[in-house]
Amino acid sequence: MKEYFIKDDGIDIHAKLEMPDNAKDGGKYPLVIVVHGYTGHMEEPHIIGAAEAARAAGCASLCVEMYGHGKSGGLFRNHTLYKWVSNMLTVVEHARSLDFVTDLYLCGHSQGGLLVMLIAGMCPDRIKAILPLSPAWMIPEAARAGEMLGEKVDPVNIPDEFIQDGEHLLSGNYIRVAQTIHVEDEIARYDGPVLIVHGDEDESVPYEYGVKAAKMYKNAKLVTIAGDDHCYDHHLDLVTGAITDFLKEMTSDE
Numbered sequence: 001m002k003e004y005f006i007k008d009d010g011i012d013i014h015a016k017l018e019m020p021d022n023a024k025d026g027g028k029y030p031l032v033i034v035v036h037g038y039t040g041h042m043e044e045p046h047i048i049g050a051a052e053a054a055r056a057a058g059c060a061s062l063c064v065e066m067y068g069h070g071k072s073g074g075l076f077r078n079h080t081l082y083k084w085v086s087n088m089l090t091v092v093e094h095a096r097s098l099d100f101v102t103d104l105y106l107c108g109h110s111q112g113g114l115l116v117m118l119i120a121g122m123c124p125d126r127i128k129a130i131l132p133l134s135p136a137w138m139i140p141e142a143a144r145a146g147e148m149l150g151e152k153v154d155p156v157n158i159p160d161e162f163i164q165d166g167e168h169l170l171s172g173n174y175i176r177v178a179q180t181i182h183v184e185d186e187i188a189r190y191d192g193p194v195l196i197v198h199g200d201e202d203e204s205v206p207y208e209y210g211v212k213a214a215k216m217y218k219n220a221k222l223v224t225i226a227g228d229d230h231c232y233d234h235h236l237d238l239v240t241g242a243i244t245d246f247l248k249e250m251t252s253d254e
Contacts (some may be wrong), residue, residue: 005072006064008090011083014071015091016042016063019100020055030059030103030251031095035088037110037136039150041070046231046239050107050133051239057247059105064091064243066115072234077161077169079141080116081175088119092126102182105247107131110230114139114183117213120194121186129193129250131243134230136205137213143178155179187216194220195246196238199228221246 005012020029032054034049042063051061065072065085068079088106095104104127106116113135120130143147146155149164158172194217200212207224214222223242225235232239 004017006094006154008087008089011067011087012071012073013067013087013091014042014065014248015094016062017060018055019049019060020058022058023060028100028102030105030247031098031101032059032061032105032107032131032247033088033091033095034063035066035106035108035112035115036069037108037112039069040112041065043070044231045237046109046133049232049236049240050109050131050243053243054105054107056240056242057246058251060100062091062095064088066112068141071120078171078173080113080171080174081118081181082177084115085118086121086137088115090117092123096126096142103128104250105129105250107133107243108131110136111138111139112186117183117190118181118186119160120192122215124178124190124192127190127192129195129246130190131137131195131246132199132213133197133239134199134202134205134232135156135196135210137183138205140178140181140183140208141164143175148175148178159217174230187213189219193246195223195242196220197223197225197242199230199232201227202230204230 002017055062067074067083068076108116113132114137214220
């Protein structure tokens, strides 16, 4: 395991690289970049589980923490989707520079799921497949409607800052940025394979968004985790199993 920081325009992005379970010296392997969600970090059980599932499928894993989260630079208050996009584009370039990497996969949870959907549309030639987990791709739509992560906000007269969920202070720029993003455009730009995993009792991102995204992508599979919540607190083994099976299928011809 190698733990280090990747620089993105002066911001330190915390990263942890681990080789696959069956790695050999000098071997070449696919790499799965794994990213957390809003308020999350790389040590959450579902993020650890996703990375372990990737390695069990014969892939290396690169867990990263985005701007304002975990051990990465930047203040949580100041993070926006644009800053996360900039971070992830830098991470993708870093991953492409690693001499052992064959193909790249993106796996993200919640806001991280939204992020990988955006990056796949921006870099369709560089990403072999994406794995959005409970993807919160309703965030831009909600921001335009003035419903921001459970808080009501004037979508025109946006405040300088606001409190989300009674404890998380955010700049109004988070909303301003989110309002400009149209995820549907990036979905349309990506033709590669997509695995969407979503609990049908998700309390944060309605399950219907997973269903809708699966229908909109040209080549998507939806795995429904019955009776589970946003972070898969009840059936994480089903999530990791689905990830491993999908990646094994994707890499079987390598």
